[in-house]
Amino acid sequence: MKISEILDFLKDEIIETRIEVDTDLEIKNFKDNSELVEKNDVFIAVKGFKVDGHDFIHSALSRGAVFVILDNPEKIPEDLSLDYVLIKNTRKVIAELAYKNKHISPKDFKMFAVTGTNGKSTVATLVHHILQESGKKSTLFSTVEIMIKDQVIEEPYNTTPSVIKISEILEKSKLENVEFVNMEVSSHAIHQKRVEKLEYDLISYTNITRDHLDYHHTFKEYMDTKLSLTNYLKKNGKVIVNIDEIELDNFHVDKNKIITYGFDDKADYTIKSINQSIYQMNFKIDTPEGEELSIYSSIIGKFNAYNITNALIVCKEYGLSYDQIKHSIITFKGVRGRFxxxxxxxxxxxxxxxxxxxxxxxxxxxxxxxxxxxxxxxxxxxxxxxxxxxxxxxxxxxxxxxxxxxxxxxxxxxxxxxxxxxxxxxxxxxxxxxxxxxxxxxxxxxxxxxxxxxxxxxxxxxxxxxxxxxxxxxxxxxxxxxxxxxxxxxxxxxxxxxx
Known part of the structure; x- marks a missing residue:
């Protein structure tokens, strides 16, 4: 994007500008981490929970940032001639700028998000594994690793990366002709708008129990944040819910869009008859079609029976057969550090x-x-x-x-x-x-x-x-x-x- 295009894009958000560089200059990338800034990048100062990007403006400029986009006028350095754009809210625009610059849209992919207190990594990774084993091209965002197809791109610092990082991975995914994107989404990511402008075909909920009350202050606030992920559901999207763990009345979505799973007989997918040792597990699932599926897995535990069923539903909704899914579950070795x-x-x-x-x-x-x-x-x-x-x-x-x-x-x-x-x-x-x-x-x-x-x-x-x-x-x-x-x-x- 040219600087002139950025200014035009931001025109309704701009409070003040001071741009002395040539507005026909083509910028390279947007960055929200000053240590990653390179020549001809634009640094977007974002205030986080512990770190304020405004405090790193000098660092970004020293690394070659063309100008800075910020939203705190009190943090504009007085000791240098700074090219900047002061806007109302950097979090509001960062996603649109990042995706526009990369010439990508989240609509380019079939997108799945899993949230909850526990089980997210296993569900997301298993979905990715099943898709890959079934000949589909998939990208994974998890706490443990970010993968494009079978290649580990990096081991992330956060469960859900920054908007900038997500845009970079989606750009690479598009170049690799990836069709499916699977994301672990944390409550922090939802609250900090790291998933802004994303739209999901499927969103699943594993459970919601006590966690992160240092950040969210109350359990209700934490739960409401988790539930708000459904605001990012596509028009024809569906929500997958562990009915044993979360009351359906908590969800403000059309009940026809909800698919349930659990040991409860009222679930759309009912889990039953678990047999396990320290090394393996088998159990059965009654499906909405009236089939009884026998599932064999090398990951064990009632909690993993939930996770496996969750992943099975996702892949079934994506058009895979039960036989394809069952075979891939057998070959899944689990996630590092999860039992x-x-x-x-x-x-x-x-x-x-x-x-x-x-x-x-x-x-x-x-x-x-x-x-x-x-x-x-x-x-x-x-x-x-x-x-x-x-x-x-x-x-x-x-x-x-x-x-x-x-x-x-x-x-x-x-x-x-x-x-x-x-x-x-x-x-x-x-x-x-x-x-x-x-x-x-x-x-x-x-x-x-x-x-x-x-x-x-x-x-x-x-x-x-x-x-x-x-x-x-x-x-x-x-x-x-x-x-x-x-x-x-x-x-x-x-x-x-x-x-």
Whole structure:
């Protein structure tokens, strides 16, 4: 786009301009991260929850930004000659500018969004897997990775990327002739308008339970934000709802547009007859057509029966046959850090799994399912994250007490909080009768739990899942992946047993 075209596009939003550069100049890209700005880019200053883009105007200009679009007049630097456009709201226009510059439209794709407190990554990734296995070209936006077809593009910082990043991935997807786009959508992304101007053919809801109350303040606010994603539904779009977890009366959409699933007999897709071990699961689904489907999967748990059924409905709505879908479910190996079994633990006679469970509901689902299938004891390693909902910490301690035989309480990602204080808040919920030990250093805690284990026990390392860095105060990051650390501890124990 030329600068003149940008100014014309923004004309109804402009409060003030100071543009001295040639308006016939063709700009390269729009950027909302100053560190990514290149020569002939336009920097859009956006105020976030913790960081204000207006504070990085100098940085953007030093990297070659032609001019800045901003919405806070008090943040216009006085110590330099700045080309800028002051508008009413940068969040309102950033999506349209980004998509217009890339010559793409979300309408170029069949788009699916999944939201909810837990299960989003598994649903989105499984849908992507089924489509790819069925010969369709698909793009995935998830907490764990962004993929175009079978290629991992990057491992994102946020569940749902910025508008600018989404536009870049959609541009690449269009060049790769991708037809389907599958997105995990967080409550933060909805509230911060990162999905602005997107339109979805299908939107699914896994569940809505307590989370992110540090950001949304109340559960009602959090829930209302999640439910507002239906505002982005295409005219003929449909909403897929877990009827066991969410009341249909919460949705302000035509009930004819809603497809339900769950164990409830009233669901359109009814789940029943789950059989599982630590390694595999099979269950049945009654479909609206009157068929009874037998589903076989290497990912386990009632929560994954929900996730699998959710993904099945999405792919059926996209025109795939039940046989295509069932075959692809069998070949799905799961998502990194979501009840992920460490294979080397089998040689020791017990099992070690890594799980992302970091909310009371997620922890409850993982532990209650484990209780049903494990012959031995459940040994839980967990903590709670910092800079987050303080109220859930005691509840997580209560959940841990309910199902675990041994609890190893440790540090998660304390961020700017005192790790020992977080541990004390979690400990308040652990019953005095429960066997537990506090080991703040996470690697030592994982090693201890693995060494505590006997034959048929299950060690669950919860809270961080796929994450590769542990986060401390002042932005300090330490390389730490639970799967890698646990694997090292298992290998060390195996070597010691051979001596």
């Amino acid at each position: 992920e079994l460490i294979p080397s633990s089998k040689a020791l006679g017990f099992s070690v799994v890594i799980d992302f469970a970091h909310t009371p509901d997620a922890l409850d689902k993982v532990l209650s399912n484990a209780k049903e299938i494990v012959k031995g004891r459940i040994i839980l390693v967990f903590g709670a994250g910092g800079n987050a909902d303080v109220g859930k910490r005691k509840i997580m301690g209560e959940v841990a007490s309910k199902y675990s035989d041994i609890i190893v309480l440790t540090t998660d990602d304390p961020k700017d909080e005192d790790p020992e204080k977080i541990i004390e808040q979690v400990k308040d919920g652990i019953t005095k009768e429960r066997n537990f030990i506090v080991i703040p250093e996470r690697k030592t805690a994982i090693n201890a739990a693995i060494n505590f284990a006997n034959r048929d026990d299950l060690v669950i390392i919860a809270g961080r899942g796929h994450e590769k860095f542990q986060l401390f105060s002042n932005g300090k990051q330490i390389k730490f992946n639970d799967f890698e650390i646990a694997s090292e501890c298992i290998d060390s124990l195996r070597r010691s047993m051979k001596k």
